[in-house]
Amino acid sequence: MSIETVLYIILAGIVALLLALFQYKYKVKSMSKQYMLFAFLRFITIFSVLLLLINPKLDQLQLTTEKPKLLVVVDNSNSITQLKQDANAKEVVENIRSHSNLNNKFNIEYFTLGKTLSTSDTLTFQDKQTDIASALDALQDIYKDDVAPTILISDGNQTFGSDYEFTNYSNPVYPIILGDTTHYVDLSIRQLNVNKYAYLKNKFPVETILVYNGKEAVNTVFTVTSGEQTVYSKNISFSETQNSEVLNFTLPANHVGTSTYKAHLKPLDTEKNTVNNIKNFAVEVIDEQMNIAVISTFYHPDLGMLKKSIESNEQRSVTILKPNEIKSKLNDFNLVILYQPNNQFKFIFDAIKAENKNAFIISGTHTDWFFLNNQSNVYEHDITAQSEVYQGVFNTNYSMFIVDDLNFDMFPPLNSSFGDLTFFGPYETLLYKKYGNLTTEQPLLATFEINGRREALLLGENIWQWRAQSFLNEKSFHMFDNFVGKLIQYLASTKRKTRLILDFESFYEGVNNVIIKAQFFNKNYEFDGRETLQIKVKNKETDEETELPFVLKNNNYQVDLSHLSASNYDFTVSAINEKISKSGSFTVLEYNVEQQFLNANVSKLNVLANKTSGTSYFIDSYDSVFNELISSKKYTSIQKSTKTTQGLIDWKYVLGIIVFCLSLEWFLRKYNGLT
Known part of the structure; x- marks a missing residue:
């Protein structure tokens, strides 16, 4: 409590005493015991009121000691068991738990990592993916303002996510390396490439990459089996210089359905890991092919994109034609894609209507909307001389077929004619137009079905940029090609929809x-x-x-x-x-x-330790990290002071005293006949 508050309290006592004496001593020349009691009650009342106004407070300073945090992150993936390091990992964790000096200096928190980071300390070593980078990013978000050195107990082998070697983790990392740097003799099937689909009675290609890690010349056999039958076999020789082999061969597709195969590279007697000598793959054999025509009066990158994307499914074939080249061939195709039609497409639209064929119309800045509006009785587009760019926004309620959102609103915008599109019948919007930050109710991609004929309308050119952006996002064309494939499958199907x-x-x-x-x-x-x-x-x-x-x-x-x-x-x-x-x-x-690794990734763990100002240790000398952490002056306890202010009086009790004193004074005065 400050001196100023004490002076106020003393002054309040003096003022209260003077007022009480003035009210009773001033009126009478001599004070009786009765008047002295009245003066005392008045003094208490006035002093209590002034005390409430002053509201004296007491400051309390509390000192606490906060220990630095120590994060223990254990790799819980299956590769730890594969390298036979699971017992060592558990031993390290138990020693950390029981290390008294370490626990006295740090507040220790335990985590496990696999595909994700978990606060669980149960070690099963069953996770089938390892993402060290995302685990460090998660810890960075949680402890970015704390001093939190991190012990990473791992083999350093990552199978998922970004490279942890380039992490921006701010706290020092002390890797305890599970495994060693020994290079073992090993044969492996590094990669196997095969199409998902094949045609009945045809042969489908298979490409495989075989790798040898060793110094001596060795011989082995590569075989492919289907069930108990061997469908391909070849003798392979490796040496220190000739340590890889690329095989290209074909296999027959004899029956419809999914056929499962096993590629096997015969292991050496001294091999430690034989799991990577086997790869399973499957091929779906189909007995029909879908022919699709893309018709345009001019060349555009979109045409090549459509061909590449659609033909990523082996059961589909795309032919790019000009309008005058399809006159006698229209019935050869299951679906026609009309790219930016104009009056040269007149006979094609007539044939589509006559034969009730499905169609996919793509418009753009070169589309003749006068012609297209006359050809359709389902929709009509405003005719302007202006063009605009629109992004797409996925409609989550689209129900004509199952399709996933590819983050279309993050794709580059498409060029299109400016204006609204009006439908005269039922339709469903797959993608809405987005102009700047404004999402409209206007369709960018819509589908409809009239009298059993299906049609899709895309209002924009340069869709090739979408496929390129999808590759940048996913490192693969698969997601975008799958989206296009589902749209084509819906349009090309002549079967009635099942429930x-x-x-x-x-x-x-x-x-x-x-x-x-x-x-x-x-x-x-x-x-x-x-x-x-x-x-x-x-x-x-x-x-x-x-x-x-x-x-x-x-x-x-x-x-x-x-x-x-x-x-x-x-x-x-x-x-x-x-x-x-x-x-x-x-x-x-x-x-x-996780079973493909032979040893620890020591180099990456060393880079991580050096980059974060930590130190890496092998499992054989892991107790050295305890000594370093305990002796390091970088990690010391911090004394924190907490200042709290607490009122010295409880206003409820003081108010009760005021009421009591006033009531008692009033009662005694009335009892004695005083006013």
Whole structure:
């Protein structure tokens, strides 16, 4: 309490005393005991009121000692077991827990990392992916303002995410390296490339890259088997200088359906890791091909993009033609794509209407909207002499077929004619127009179905930039090509829509999510989100059955079967209320990227330690990191002071005293007949 407050309290006592004496001593020349009691009660009342106004407070200073944090991050991936370092990792963690000096100096927090960072300290070493970079980024966000040296117990082998060697982690990292730098003799199938689809009675190409790590000349055999039958075999020789081999061969596609194959490189007697000598792959054999015509009066990068994207599915073939080149060939194609049509397309539109063919129309800055408006009785576009650029915004309620959002609003804008598009019948918008930061209700990509004929309309050119941007985002064309493929499949199909549609892969690699999607439609073929869908999955090898419900997500139902082990499965999806079901089959291929490592990635862990001003240690000398952390003056406890201000009086009690004194004074005065 400050001196100023004390002086105020003393002054308040003097003022209260003077006022009390003035009120009673001034009126009478001599004070009786009765008047002295009245003066005392008045003094207490006035002093209490002044005390409430002063409200004296007391400052308290509390000192606390805060220890620095020590983060212990343990690699919980399967590669630790593969390198036989799981027992060493557990030993390090237990020694940290029991190290008294370390626990006295630091507040220790434990984490595990696999594909994601977890606060759990349970070590199972079952994670099938390792992302060290994202784990460090997560810790950086949490402890960016703290002194938090980090012990990273890992083999340094990362299978997922960005390279942790270039992390911006601000706290020192002390890697404890699980494994050694010994280079073992090893044969491996580094990569195997094969198309997902093949045509019946044809041969499909296979490319594989074989790698040898060793100094002596060795001989081995590469084989490909389907079931118990060997379909390809070749003797391979390696040496220290000739340490890789690229094989290109073809395999026959003899029956329709999914065929599973196993590529096997015969291991050496001294090999430590034989898991990477085997790769499984599968091919879906189909007996029909879809022919698609892209028609344009001029050349444009969009034409090549359409051909590349559509033909990424081997069951589709694209031919680029000028309008006068298709007159006698129209019936040879399942679908026609009309790129920026003008009056030269007149006979094509007449033939499409006469034969009720599906079409995909792409407009742009060279589109003749006078002509196109006259050809369509479904829509009409405003005719202006201006052009504009629009981005696309995905419609999550689109229900004609299952499609994923590729972050279209982040793609480059498309060039299009300025103006509104008016529909005269039912349609569904797949992508809305976005102008600057304004998302409109105008369609950029829409589909509709009239009298059994399907059509799609895209209002924009330079879609080739979308495919390029998708590659930059995903490091692959697969996502964008899959989007285009689903649109083409919808347009090229002449079958009537079924009420239950399934979307699944014929085979999945073990490290990937096994996701099956479904759509259910009511009797008017409108998407129905009220239905209950269930899936029954049967393992064809063990006859084990699993039944799970689907979860509604945006415009489709989904079920995650990632827990399934590698095997062949049959499944049935059932709509419970409508008694509708549909079946299929898929294969989960056995593949664990964590089992492909032979030793620790010492160089990257050393770079990480040096970059963050830490030190790396091998597992044999890991206790040295404890001594360094304990003796380091960089990590010291911090004494913090906390100042709290607390009132000395409780206003409730003081108010009670005031009321009591005034009431008692009033009662005594009345009792004695005083006014």
